[in-house]
Amino acid sequence: MSPYVPGEQPQGGGWVKLNTNENPYPPSLRALEAVRVALVNDGAALRLYPSPDSAPLREAAGRFHGFDAAHVVAGNGSDDILNLLIRAYAGPGRPIGMLNPSYSLYPVLAAAQHAEVVKVEVTDALGVDVDAVAKCGAAVFFLTNPNAPLGVAFGTEVVRSLAKAFPGLLVVDEAYAAFADADCVALVSEFPNVVVTRTLSKAHALAGLRVGYALCPPLVAEVLHRVRDSYNVDRLAQVAAAAALDDREWLDVTVAQVRATRDRLAAALRKLGWQVNPAAGNFVLAAPVSTKRAASVETAAHCFEFLRARKILVRRFPNHRLTEKSLRISVGTEQETDVFLQAVAAWMEG
Ligand SMILES: *Cc1c(COP(=O)(O)O)cnc(C)c1O
Numbered sequence: 114m115s116p117y118v119p120g121e122q123p124q125g126g127g128w129v130k131l132n133t134n135e136n137p138y139p140p141s142l143r144a145l146e147a148v149r150v151a152l153v154n155d156g157a158a159l160r161l162y163p164s165p166d167s168a169p170l171r172e173a174a175g176r177f178h179g180f181d182a183a184h185v186v187a188g189n190g191s192d193d194i195l196n197l198l199i200r201a202y203a204g205p206g207r208p209i210g211m212l213n214p215s216y217s218l219y220p221v222l223a224a225a226q227h228a229e230v231v232k233v234e235v236t237d238a239l240g241v242d243v244d245a246v247a248k249c250g251a252a253v254f255f256l257t258n259p260n261a262p263l264g265v266a267f268g269t270e271v272v273r274s275l276a277k278a279f280p281g282l283l284v285v286d287e288a289y290a291a292f293a294d295a296d297c298v299a300l301v302s303e304f305p306n307v308v309v310t311r312t313l314s315k316a317h318a319l320a321g322l323r324v325g326y327a328l329c330p331p332l333v334a335e336v337l338h339r340v341r342d343s344y345n346v347d348r349l350a351q352v353a354a355a356a357a358l359d360d361r362e363w364l365d366v367t368v369a370q371v372r373a374t375r376d377r378l379a380a381a382l383r384k385l386g387w388q389v390n391p392a393a394g395n396f397v398l399a400a401p402v403s404t405k406r407a408a409s410v411e412t413a414a415h416c417f418e419f420l421r422a423r424k425i426l427v428r429r430f431p432n433h434r435l436t437e438k439s440l441r442i443s444v445g446t447e448q449e450t451d452v453f454l455q456a457v458a459a460w461m462e463g
Pocket residue numbers: 189190191192193216257261286288311312313314315320323324325
């Protein structure tokens with residue numbers, strides 16, 4: 114099997130890092146304070162194992178979404194949750210399904226369980242073929258919504274019709290939903306076969322902490338609890354994530370800022386003639402063009418290298434027709450966005 118290939122994490126300073134959709138702002142101060150409190154008395158509490166089922170964290174996630182904790186399973190990043198779902202529900206003869214393109218981790222996790230992968234193509238209009246998903250034969254289908262790397266969001270009504278039509282477990286991977294206009298959390302109480310996964314890595318600016326969770330019907334939660342590691346979220350991560358979830362104000366302010374910068378970035382690139390996808394997450398997928406170069410795989414590669422030489426990192430996805438001519442640009446601070454746009458202007462003249 115081949116491993117997941119993460120975006121580059123450069124060593125040393127001076128990079129404008131717009132390649133892995135991290136939040137450009139520091140996390141909630143309440144999360145830091147919770148870690149400090151957990152470390153009093155020279156960290157004596159670290160002698161003890163954490164809550165095995167992350168109970169206080171699950172309650173905080175429940176409060177955040179209006180569920181009780183029986184609907185929540187916490188994980189070491191939402192990648193842990195995705196892995197648990199595949200371990201529990203997929204395997205030989207029980208394929209996973211996914212949109213193509215979407216998150217390239219799903220096939221890696223499936224391979225480790227000897228589960229086949231069925232890919233359903235995103236349509237040219239950047240939509241979901243509900244019928245194709247319904248008939249794809251997967252035991253578990255992963256719907257990345259908003260889609261990464263495309264950036265588009267599929268409406269709640271489309272996801273509702275998928276939940277009705279698809280006979281297996283429908284997992285809506287909402288890693289970027291906090292940046293979108295809507296989410297599918299309500300479908301978890303409407304359907305017995307809908308799971309929503311969330312992460313603290315993007316909107317909450319805690320990628321380094323590794324916390325994610327599933328919102329799911331209690332029966333699914335029971336199954337996931339059976340297959341997870343007994344202490345799958347560490348003590349510091351539990352308290353910091355719970356405090357971050359309770360700090361709504363921080364989230365509202367930060368998400369509003371990221372959305373404003375995203376919309377400014379998308380508008381600026383459109384004005385330069387780049388082909389820009391609708392962007393619902395904290396990143397923009399856009400195909401570079403200049404007066405000398407049409408949109409193409411080579412143009413995207415040329416622009417990528419030009420930026421990289423100026424210590425600006427973005428991401429390329431050369432393996433799919435809907436992404437190969439494009440760059441995926443994470444939304445940075447206002448200043449990072451200006452540095453990026455200045456470099457783009459220089460590339461366009463070159
Ligand atoms: C970032 C991302 C995740 C992973 O989140 P972690 O909680 O950091 O593991 C899951 N799904 C998608 C689509 C992502 O982009």
